[in-house]
Structures are given as C-alpha cells and as structure tokens.
Amino acid sequence: MRDTNRAWYFAARPDGEPTMDSFEFREGDRPDPEDGDLLVRVRYLSVDPYMRGRMRDSASYAEPWAVGDALQGRVVGEVVESESEAYESGDLVTGNGTWADYAVLDADDAAPVDPAVAPPPAYLGVLGMPGRTAYFGLLDVAEPRPGDTVVVSGAAGAVGSTVGQIAKLNGCRVVGFAGTDEKADWLTGDLGFDAAINYETTDDYRAALDDTAPDGVDVYFDNVGGPITDAVFTRLNVDARVAVCGQIAHYNAETTPTGPRKLPSLIAPRARVEGLLVTDYAPRFDAATERLSEWVAAGDLSHRETVVEGLENAPDAFLGLFSGENVGKQVVKVSE
Amino acid sequence: MRDTNRAWYFAARPDGEPTMDSFEFREGDRPDPEDGDLLVRVRYLSVDPYMRGRMRDSASYAEPWAVGDALQGRVVGEVVESESEAYESGDLVTGNGTWADYAVLDADDAAPVDPAVAPPPAYLGVLGMPGRTAYFGLLDVAEPRPGDTVVVSGAAGAVGSTVGQIAKLNGCRVVGFAGTDEKADWLTGDLGFDAAINYETTDDYRAALDDTAPDGVDVYFDNVGGPITDAVFTRLNVDARVAVCGQIAHYNAETTPTGPRKLPSLIAPRARVEGLLVTDYAPRFDAATERLSEWVAAGDLSHRETVVEGLENAPDAFLGLFSGENVGKQVVKVSE
Numbered sequence: 001m002r003d004t005n006r007a008w009y010f011a012a013r014p015d016g017e018p019t020m021d022s023f024e025f026r027e028g029d030r031p032d033p034e035d036g037d038l039l040v041r042v043r044y045l046s047v048d049p050y051m052r053g054r055m056r057d058s059a060s061y062a063e064p065w066a067v068g069d070a071l072q073g074r075v076v077g078e079v080v081e082s083e084s085e086a087y088e089s090g091d092l093v094t095g096n097g098t099w100a101d102y103a104v105l106d107a108d109d110a111a112p113v114d115p116a117v118a119p120p121p122a123y124l125g126v127l128g129m130p131g132r133t134a135y136f137g138l139l140d141v142a143e144p145r146p147g148d149t150v151v152v153s154g155a156a157g158a159v160g161s162t163v164g165q166i167a168k169l170n171g172c173r174v175v176g177f178a179g180t181d182e183k184a185d186w187l188t189g190d191l192g193f194d195a196a197i198n199y200e201t202t203d204d205y206r207a208a209l210d211d212t213a214p215d216g217v218d219v220y221f222d223n224v225g226g227p228i229t230d231a232v233f234t235r236l237n238v239d240a241r242v243a244v245c246g247q248i249a250h251y252n253a254e255t256t257p258t259g260p261r262k263l264p265s266l267i268a269p270r271a272r273v274e275g276l277l278v279t280d281y282a283p284r285f286d287a288a289t290e291r292l293s294e295w296v297a298a299g300d301l302s303h304r305e306t307v308v309e310g311l312e313n314a315p316d317a318f319l320g321l322f323s324g325e326n327v328g329k330q331v332v333k334v335s336e
Numbered sequence: 337m338r339d340t341n342r343a344w345y346f347a348a349r350p351d352g353e354p355t356m357d358s359f360e361f362r363e364g365d366r367p368d369p370e371d372g373d374l375l376v377r378v379r380y381l382s383v384d385p386y387m388r389g390r391m392r393d394s395a396s397y398a399e400p401w402a403v404g405d406a407l408q409g410r411v412v413g414e415v416v417e418s419e420s421e422a423y424e425s426g427d428l429v430t431g432n433g434t435w436a437d438y439a440v441l442d443a444d445d446a447a448p449v450d451p452a453v454a455p456p457p458a459y460l461g462v463l464g465m466p467g468r469t470a471y472f473g474l475l476d477v478a479e480p481r482p483g484d485t486v487v488v489s490g491a492a493g494a495v496g497s498t499v500g501q502i503a504k505l506n507g508c509r510v511v512g513f514a515g516t517d518e519k520a521d522w523l524t525g526d527l528g529f530d531a532a533i534n535y536e537t538t539d540d541y542r543a544a545l546d547d548t549a550p551d552g553v554d555v556y557f558d559n560v561g562g563p564i565t566d567a568v569f570t571r572l573n574v575d576a577r578v579a580v581c582g583q584i585a586h587y588n589a590e591t592t593p594t595g596p597r598k599l600p601s602l603i604a605p606r607a608r609v610e611g612l613l614v615t616d617y618a619p620r621f622d623a624a625t626e627r628l629s630e631w632v633a634a635g636d637l638s639h640r641e642t643v644v645e646g647l648e649n650a651p652d653a654f655l656g657l658f659s660g661e662n663v664g665k666q667v668v669k670v671s672e
Binding site: 246280 | 353396561580586595599608612613
C-alpha cells in the first residue's frame with residue numbers, strides 16, 4: 001500500500017470552458033478514517049457534467065467547491081480500513097469520495113459493489129447515480145406510456161443511453177440524438193433505439209425529427225439544451241412531457257444564454273416541462289438499483305463505460321465530457 | 337326588431353400588430369336558426385387575446401379564421417327565435433356567436449344568464465371562459481397550497497384578476513403585475529392582492545419581486561411572457577409551478593421571439609411549467625361556473641368589465657387588448 005496519497009484539488013474557478021488551470025495535482029498523506037468511515041483504495045472515479053456547476057461561486061443544487069478543496073466525486077474502491085461494522089477490509093464498495101488514490105467514504109452513504117452483477121465501473125454508470133437519474137427522470141417525471149415517441153438528447157451518455165433503453169422496455173418508440181456515427185450505431189444496434197440522429201452531421205433537426213418521429217414527440221428527455229432542444233419543442237404532441245435533466249450545452253456559459261422562447265409553444269400542446277434532481281428520490285434509490293441490476297443481469301439493459309487510465313488524467317476525462325468524447329459513462333481508472 | 341344584421345368579417349391576415357385592415361363591417365340579412373339553434377339579439381360581445389391566434393394561417397388550439405369569415409366570439413344575448421326546447425324567446429343566454437347584431441347559437445353549447453347573480457357582461461368574464469380559465473388553470477395546473485407565494489402577470493385582466501382572488505381564497509400571498517397605477521390600486525384594493533407591480537413604471541422587475549415576494553415564487557400564473565416572465569423565472573422556489581395560460585407579449589410576433597433560455601433555471605428548483613387550455617376541462621365547466629357564481633354572490637370574488645359601446649367599435653376594443661386598455665374583462669355593448 002502506498003503511504004502517500006495523490007489527489008486533485010480545485011485550483012481556480014474557470015471562466016467559460018474549463019481548462020487545466022482549474023486543477024492542481026498534489027501528493028500528501030493518506031487520510032485517516034474516523035468513526036463510521038471507510039478508507040478505500042480508489043479503483044474507479046466518476047467525472048460528471050454536473051461538476052461544472054460546482055465550479056461556480058453560486059449556490060445551486062450541488063454545493064459549490066471552494067478553491068483549494070479536494071475534488072469530490074463518486075468512486076468505486078476497495079476497503080483498506082473500516083471504521084464501520086457494515087464493511088470490512090477487502091470489500092468492494094461505491095460512495096462519495098475524492099479524486100485521489102485513497103478516499104474516505106461515509107459508510108452510511110456507501111453501497112456494495114458486486115462484480116458478479118456487472119463490472120465495477122458500471123456502478124458509477126448504469127448501476128450508479130446516472131442509472132438512477134435515468135430511472136426516476138423517465139419513469140417518475142416523464143411518465144412514458146406504451147406507444148409514446150420518446151426523444152432523448154445526449155443519448156449516448158450514461159444517463160441518455162439508460163433512458164432510451166428503459167423507454168424501450170416500456171413499449172415506446174425511441175429516438176436519440178448523439179454526436180458521432182459510432183454513437184448513433186451503438187444506439188440503434190446494441191441499445192435497440194428505433195432511430196438515432198447524428199447532430200454533428202445533420203443540418204435540419206426538425207426535418208430529421210419528422211423522419212424519425214413522424215407522429216410527433218410525446219416525451220423529451222433533455223440532457224443537452226441548445227438547438228436540439230429548440231427543434232424538439234416545435235414537435236411536441238398534446239400532453240407532451242419534457243424532463244429537464246441536464247443542459248450541458250449551456251454549462252460553460254458565463255452569461256444567461258438566449259434562444260427561441262419556448263413558453264408560447266407549450267400552450268397548444270398543453271405540454272409539461274419539469275426539472276429533475278435525482279437526489280429527491282433518495283428514499284427509493286435501493287429499489288431502483290435493484291431493478292436496474294435485474295435488467296442488466298437479464299441482458300435487457302446494455303451499458304458501456306469509457307475508461308481513461310490513470311488518476312493523473314482525471315481532469316482530461318472531465319474536460320472531454322464537454323466535447324462528447326465519452327460513449328456511455330466516462331470513468332477514470334485509478335488502480336487495478 | 338331590425339330586419340337587417342350588421343356584422344364584422346375577417347378581411348385580411350395581419351402582419352405583426354393587427355390594424356383595422358383586418359376588419360370589414362357589412363350589413364346583410366338576419367341569419368335563420370336551424371333545428372337546435374337559437375337566434376339571439378346580441379347584447380354583449382367578448383373580445384379576447386387568444387383571437388389573435390385565430391388570425392394566423394396555421395393550425396393551433398383555436399381553429400384559424402378564413403379570410404372572409406364572420407368573426408366569432410362569445411356573446412350574451414336575448415333569444416328572439418328558438419329552435420330548441422331548452423330555451424324560449426326572451427331568455428338571456430351566453431354562447432358562441434358572432435360579432436353581429438344577431439347571432440345564431442347552438443343551444444347545446446349555450447348557458448342561461450341570471451342577472452340576479454351578476455350583470456350580464458360578467459358572463460363573458462368572471463362567470464365565462466376567462467373565469468373558468470382562471471379556476472382550472474390555477475387550481476388544477478398550478479395547484480396552490482396555503483402559504484404559497486403566487487405571482488400573476490396580466491393581473492388586472494379578466495383571467496389574472498380572477499386567478500389572484502382565487503389564490504387569496506386558498507390562503508396564498510398574491511403579487512400581481514399590471515400596467516397602470518389604477519390597475520395596481522384595484523388589485524391591492526378591491527381585489528385584496530398583497531402587492532402589485534406597475535411594470536410600466538418599474539425598471540428592475542427582479543428587485544421588485546425581491547420586495548414583494550421576499551420568500552420567492554411558488555406559483556407563477558403567466559398570461560403575458562416577455563421580460564416579466566424572464567424575471568419571475570429567476571425567483572422560482574423548489575417545486576415551483578408555472579401555469580402558461582397566455583403570452584400576449586408575443587402574440588403579434590411574426591418570427592419566433594428570443595429571450596433568456598429558461599430550461600437551465602428549472603433544474604435546481606425542479607420547477608414544473610405547463611401549458612393550459614380551458615377547453616380540456618369542459619366536462620367540469622358547470623361545476624366551475626357554479627362555484628364562481630357562489631363566490632361572486634358572496635362578495636368573495638370581485639370583477640370589473642370594461643365596456644366599449646357599439647358594435648361598430650368592436651375592432652377597437654379588440655386592438656386595445658394589446659395595449660392593455662382594459663381593466664378586467666373587455667366587452668362590447670351591442671344593444672340594450
């Protein structure tokens with residue numbers, strides 16, 4: 001076991017698109033777990049788009065990082081020291097940790113990782129927060145009905161890829177927007193989407209929707225915002241439901257972005273648009289994870305993780321989220 | 337009884353703000369009622385903002401008017417010839433008619449007017465479609481809870497003035513936006529609003545909201561859109577509900593209006609935004625009218641009608657809606 005601990009710290013608030021200037025890599029002492037804590041050797045670390053919000057100096061749903069803070073995030077790790085009766089050394093767990101070789105987890109907030117169900121990094125994706133976000137956002141907020149046409153933006157990401165498959169399991173027609181042909185092929189191939197639109201090579205999103213969603217849009221699960229969302233809002237059916245999960249196209253904007261006004265287009269279809277935060281569903285997390293695990297085990301829910309090797313490359317993995325480098329869940333492999 | 341009938345026809349689709357060029361006044365024969373119809377002498381005629389949408393050559397929630405059509409709208413009139421067993425000559429009724437001295441109403445779609453409950457023009461306002469819009473839009477879509485702060489735009493209009501008072505009856509704090517001091521005084525005086533903001537004389541709507549809605553906004557009932565709505569969206573509380581009833585600020589726009597993007601601001605508060613059309617609630621119209629009538633009779637629901645005299649001035653009354661000339665419901669008095 002290393003005696004020292006490498007970790008990433010938040011060095012400076014970014015202005016617009018983040019760069020390496022926001023990150024500082026330092027070596028220090030291994031942290032000590034307190035009562036109720038677990039010290040884990042981190043195997044995989046999650047980087048997520050919502051972390052861009054934590055880089056701002058303004059209160060939002062996720063607590064802002066202070067400059068100088070250790071960067072936080074979900075991890076999968078092996079317990080090396082347990083101050084909790086719930087886990088013992090050698091257990092594989094997932095929980096809220098830090099971008100580091102070793103992280104201290106609150107045992108109450110940790111959950112076991114079972115490699116027999118899925119490879120450990122899947123516990124940061126389809127069986128982690130992104131999977132639960134997809135589950136509650138689609139089923140509780142968007143309320144898909146069999147026969148509905150469901151459109152997903154960011155469809156090849158960790159959340160979107162799960163949303164589309166759960167919609168298929170519920171008898172929906174599913175159309176996804178993604179940024180490469182490889183991603184689009186994954187959606188319509190392994191994942192069983194009915195259609196995929198490569199937004200980088202498609203000029204007219206409305207026409208593409210008319211081709212792929214000829215009966216209009218009943219549910220829109222939005223991870224992205226921007227011009228894709230503008231187009232989808234012109235194609236909403238009566239009683240359409242829009243779940244606003246993310247708006248990655250706007251996360252780096254330093255002033256309020258402008259675009260076509262959408263409220264006028266909600267009246268004729270009596271559409272409902274609703275923001276969602278997965279943390280609201282915490283009391284039902286275990287039930288969701290169980291259901292998602294069953295689907296994964298049964299082969300009904302495919303997943304993919306894009307793995308960047310090495311803790312030293314964690315900021316690159318994060319920055320790549322904004323250029324869509326990941327297929328499925330983006331993780332960082334910290335140790336074997 | 338006149339033998340001839342004066343009536344307004346739709347002469348040309350407007351480009352941007354409508355003008356008199358869209359209206360043609362012609363004299364013709366009195367129409368004949370068919371089986372199931374009522375011929376009424378029109379007393380009051382309703383002009384409503386949604387009619388701007390009917391002037392467009394595109395399908396929306398209200399059927400577009402064809403150039404050359406008689407202009408349609410809700411009326412209060414006295415039955416002069418009945419082809420229905422439900423009504424007889426001399427009855428005072430309200431229903432879907434035309435901008436004319438005499439109109440043919442479908443008896444199935446008509447309802448009695450009781451001057452003992454409220455003056456006849458109120459049946460085009462608080463006891464008519466605007467009142468029902470306020471009732472269902474607030475109670476069914478926005479779902480106010482006691483203690484909620486409810487903000488209403490277009491608050492001195494037929495819908496908004498009713499919304500605010502129903503919110504007060506439900507134990508809410510109510511803030512209204514209106515365009516003159518006279519309107520603002522009416523809101524905080526007769527109508528019992530907790531505060532009113534004159535949007536014509538207020539520069540900083542966000543600051544005005546911080547003063548009048550210091551605990552943030554739980555419910556926003558939007559009749560207007562534009563900069564008022566932009567400000568309210570920055571003050572939404574967790575679980576806020578926005579009912580999108582009208583967007584009069586944008587009805588004359590010939591291209592899609594742009595403004596600050598609102599979807600990013602829905603995530604942190606998990607706000608719900610929903611379009612509404614009163615016609616969806618048709619099966620419950622009678623119950624709503626009964627409830628509204630009780631409130632009016634008990635003095636719990638104040639109402640005001642702005643009356644333009646003379647059928648020949650009906651287009652002026654309509655055009656005045658877009659400059660906010662009306663306090664309460666705008667009607668046209670066609671005959672005694």
